[in-house]
Amino acid sequence: GQNIDQPTEMTATEGAIVQINCTYQTSGFNGLFWYQQHAGEAPTFLSYNVLDGLEEKGRFSSFLSRSKGYSYLLLKELQMKDSASYLCAVMDSNYQLIWGAGTKLIIKP
C-alpha cells in the first residue's frame, strides 16, 4: 500500500530552527510537495521537490532523497505565524497526490 509518515506534533521556540521529516512509500514518484495549513483554512503551497537535494526559498527549505523515500521541511527564524499544520504529499505514478496526516507545529515565545 501507499504510505506517508510524518510526526503528529512538534513544538519549537520563536526564532529557532525546526525540521519536519516525512517518509514515504508510494507506487511511483512524480514529486513531493509541502503545504502549510492554518486552522480553518485551505492548504497553501510551500515547496515542490522532484530531484534529490535541497531547495531553498527564504526561511523555508525542503530536502529530498528519493533512494531513501525521505524528505524534510526546514523552517528557520521561526515566527509565531508559522504555527500551523505542515502537510507532506507525494504525487504517485498516476499523478494522484497521496497525503500525510500533517504535522502540527506549535511555536512558543
Next chain:
Amino acid sequence: GAVVSQHPSWVICKSGTSVKIECRSLDFQATTMFWYRQFPKQSLMLMATSNEGSKATYEQGVEKDKFLINHASLTLSTLTVTSAHPEDSSFYICSARDWTSGINEQFFGPGTRLTVL
C-alpha cells in the same frame, strides 16, 4: 500564482436539504479538479477526481449518489451534497490542476465550511 475560488465560504442548512458548492479556476484552465473533505484535526481526505467533460472518479467509501460532482467546463466544478445530514458537516476543499501547463502543483480553493443542523 493561479487562483481558485469557492462559493459559498460557509453554509448552514437543515438536515435533508441539498447544498451546492462551486469551485472556479479564475485565471487558468482546470483540466482536473479534486474535491477533499477535512474533519477537525484530521488530514485531507480525497473524495473524488473529476476531469472536464467526463464523470468523476470517486474514492472508495464515498457515495457518488450523495456527493454529486459536475465538471462541465474548464473553469467550474460543482459538488452537491444531497439530503445532507449532520455527519456531513465538514470542511470541503477543492483544488485544481492544469495538465497542459506541465506543472504538477494543485491550487487550492479557500474551502467551504458546511454545518448541517
